[in-house]
Amino acid sequence: MPRPGKNSYSDQKPPYSYISLTAMAIQSSQEKMLPLSDIYKFIMDRFPYYRENTQRWQNSLRHNLSFNDCFIKIPRRPDQPGKGSFWALHPDCGDMFENGSFLRRRKRFKLMRSDHLASKNSQMLHYFHHQHHQAKLGIGTPETTGGVGRLPQFQTYSINGGQSSGFKHPFAIENIIGRDYKGMMASGLPIASVMHHLGYPVPSQISNMVNSMWPHVGMLDSMAPMPISSDYGPFGVPMKTLCHTTGQTMPAVPLPIKPTPSLGQVSAIPTLTGNAAHLCPSSASSLLEKTLPDMIEGKGNSLHPALMLS
DNA sequence: ACATGTTTAAATCTCC
DNA sequence: GGAGATTTAAACATGT
Numbered sequence: 001m002p003r004p005g006k007n008s009y010s011d012q013k014p015p016y017s018y019i020s021l022t023a024m025a026i027q028s029s030q031e032k033m034l035p036l037s038d039i040y041k042f043i044m045d046r047f048p049y050y051r052e053n054t055q056r057w058q059n060s061l062r063h064n065l066s067f068n069d070c071f072i073k074i075p076r077r078p079d080q081p082g083k084g085s086f087w088a089l090h091p092d093c094g095d096m097f098e099n100g101s102f103l104r105r106r107k108r109f110k111l112m113r114s115d116h117l118a119s120k121n122s123q124m125l126h127y128f129h130h131q132h133h134q135a136k137l138g139i140g141t142p143e144t145t146g147g148v149g150r151l152p153q154f155q156t157y158s159i160n161g162g163q164s165s166g167f168k169h170p171f172a173i174e175n176i177i178g179r180d181y182k183g184m185m186a187s188g189l190p191i192a193s194v195m196h197h198l199g200y201p202v203p204s205q206i207s208n209m210v211n212s213m214w215p216h217v218g219m220l221d222s223m224a225p226m227p228i229s230s231d232y233g234p235f236g237v238p239m240k241t242l243c244h245t246t247g248q249t250m251p252a253v254p255l256p257i258k259p260t261p262s263l264g265q266v267s268a269i270p271t272l273t274g275n276a277a278h279l280c281p282s283s284a285s286s287l288l289e290k291t292l293p294d295m296i297e298g299k300g301n302s303l304h305p306a307l308m309l310s
Numbered sequence: 311a312c313a314t315g316t317t318t319a320a321a322t323c324t325c326c
Numbered sequence: 327g328g329a330g331a332t333t334t335a336a337a338c339a340t341g342t
Binding site (some may be wrong): 035036037062063065066067073083084085 | 317
Binding site for chain 1 (some may be wrong): 341
C-alpha cells in the first residue's frame, strides 16, 4: 500500500466494481444512457487506472453489460447514428447498491426467467418510445420529469415494493456527505472541509491523500463538468438513482459495517433522523478515529481511502 | 479489421 | 467453508 504523499493512488484500482462504474457512467449522462465507447471514456477520464490494459477491463465491462440484467440495451434511433447501441440501467435496478456501497452489491439484480424477455424488452421499448416521444414533443425538462431522459419509473423503485431498509452503508457517499450539505458542496468546498465542518477528524494526511490520490475525483471543486448537489455523488452521478433511498435523511455517521437488514426490515438505526448537523460530532469522531487508521493500513475492511471521503 | 455484444468457464473475492 | 458476487479470459457472432 503506497503511502500518501509518496506514491500516487491515482493508478490504484478504484474500489468500484465494473457494474458500479458502468452505472456511474450511465447516470452521469444527461440521457441516462450511453454507448459503450462513452462508458469506456467516462471511466478512463476519471480513473487513470483504467487507462491501461484496456483490452482486459473493457472485455470485462462488456461481459457485465451483457450478463447483468440491470443493464438494458437501447437501439439507436435513425437520427442517432453511431456504433453500437445505448446502454441504460433497468428501471427496477435502482437499489442494487442499497447500502450505497459501490464495492459490492448485496444482491444481484436478476429478472425472473419468465419476466426476462418481456421485461427487458418492454422496458427497453418503453424507454425508447418515452425518449422518442419526449424528444418529439420537446418536453421533459429536468424540472418536470426529474431529469432529461430519465426513465419514467426511475424515481419510484419497485424491487422492494417501494420499501427500503433505510439502512445505508456506513461509507455510503450520502452517509458521509450529509444531504444537507448540498450548499457546501455546491459552494466548492473540498470534501475534507465538509468532513471537518461536520466535526469529523480530518487529518491532513487523509485530506492530502485524497487530493493527491485522485485529484480529479476527490476534489469536487475542481470537477467542473458535472452538477454538484445532494442528489449527485462525487462523479456527478445522481445518487438517488444508484442507491435506494426513502428520502429519509440519513446521518453522515460512519458506522461499523453491519449485516444488511433483510428486505422489509426496518432501518438499522431507526431513531436517527434529521440532518448531519444534529449529530454528536464526538461519537462520529470516535468511530472514525477507530476505523480510519485501520483502513489506511489495509486492515479490516479493505476500503480504498478514496471511498471513505468521496 | 475492428468494435460491439453474447456466452461459458474458471478464478478470486467477500459476506455470512 | 459455502454461497454468491465479481473479475478475468476466451471463443464466437454480428455489424460497420
